[in-house]
Amino acid sequence: MFITELKSLPTEDICLQFGLANHSFKYLCDCGFASQLTVADCRDTNAIFVSHTHIDHFINFNGIVRHQLAIGRRVIVTGTVGVAKNVQAQLLSFNWNLLKYDDQAVSYEIREIDEAGKINRFLIETPKWELQDLGELPSAYIYENELFKVRCALLDHGIKTVAYLFETQEKVSMQMENCPHKAGRWINELKTAFLTQDWGKEIVIDANTTRKVSELTPFIQREPTYKMAYVMDFAATEANREKIVELCADVDELFMECYYSSEDMEMAVKNKHSYASFSAQTAKLARAKRVIPVHFSRRYHEEAQKQLILNEFFAHFGENQP
Template sequence: MIQAEIKSLLKEDISILIKISNSGKHYLCDCGEASLLTVKEIQSVSAVFISHTHIDHFSNFDGIFRHQIGSGEKIMVCGPKNIHQQIEARLKSYTWNLVDENAIEYEIREIVSKEEINIYTIRPPHWNLELIKKQNFLFEDEYVNVDFAILDHKTDSIAYLFKEKDSVTFNEKDSAFRKGKWISELKTAFENNDPDKDIQIEETIYKASDLFHFLIRNTGFKLGVIMDHNVCEDNYEKIKTVFKKADKVYIETFYKDEDQEFAKINYHSFASASGKIMNECEVKEAVPIHFSRRYVESDKQEIETAFYKAFQGN
């Protein structure tokens, strides 16, 4: 299952680590200050998802990179328009005469629109960008695929939905057959929609479709991260399209309700607005995050109270 941990303290800039159960693979959402993020966790990050490049979401990119260089790994970085140029500028601002080209590779995925993703590579020591292809999806690996919405924050702000891949399990209680490799063959036939595949159990041959009732499809967990966004109907329609009935969503709740005029001026959300849109999305669990640094713990509690009241429809 997908799990998320906020790695930033109240007055720090936001960063969220996403972990996959029973795997050493991690993903990182935004690169703000994050004193709770360990070096070991950073070195396990295989993909970084940047909502936008305001300083409070991008300032710690160099610190993350510092603990990845030398790994020899390919790291994915996904982000809004021009993210490739901004990463190139950051990397070229340092001297790399002691680092060879195999020290690391970044694959940068620039989100131009819902249908257009530009893929670049960049590697040391010269950090020259190379556009290698364009594609119409953002990210998929053996554990998750990632959908997104492009929200307005007076700049593009990408909200991400991590969708754990569905799994198939064998219902052992309903079967009188002896276990064997036929179970994995049956699962493969089910996942490949191959009902006519022959499945041999001991000395008898069965059609896969006759055994499918022993299998249970488990819907993958859906985890969302919605960072900075303006309170407006256009943003909310995009959020509803991508995050409807998600299992858990972390959503930016920058201001208290009494400060919603600041939210309007700065293209941010506020407590009851974020709670209300999560209610309308029928999200199972919603978590308010990324509070203004002007606030103290008592303000955070006030924000959370207003948020959950709106989320529960009160």
């Protein structure tokens, strides 16, 4: 599962960090001003998933860069069409005459998803920060590593915003109690073949025993994956709702914008945001197991006002507040 931590206080912008057990890198969703984000957090960040570049979601990108300059790695930044130029513009707002390129320098690979689902990549390196076209990413996942993969949907918020679904990679375990063979190195080979559906592959169990993957499948069990979603600024429309429900179906953990109370629905419509009851009903339709409503308008600066929005959200979601 993912270990999630909000790095922004409820009165601040939005910035969510997540990681996984026994994995040294961290990941960020959006980079609004967030007072809980540490220097070490910035250094350990391996990818930044940007919903959109309104100032409250992107102002601290430079704050993160400040601590990444000498990490000697390529960091992935994802977002909608135009995010590469936004990244470049932030970097070009400084003078870099003392910075040279070397193998300790950071570089950024920016991935933009368009409405057709095409993902274009750009590389940007110190000290000139020119956008170099890396071509299309031939994958349905905007990001994938050995531990998790990321799907997304584009929502309407006046501009496009990216909603992200993070899902752990599929894992299998062996049911050795019913298996007539002794455990050994062959198990890893079998698991890999199973996950790539290589049913005909011959697995050498010992000097006298060889079995096809298809013969060994009764001893393998799929483990459930863990799904976490991050769904920020979106207009309260049926079209957005449909996309969110599809992307977030049966999600384990859902971070969702709850910018306005239903009382201020008019303002929500005007500013193409959601409101508490709409977000809650959408999360319910998606059968989300746990929802964390976040990103409240600054007009609700008092704790009691935020509490009212949360009460409203959970009254419509149909469960007690965690």
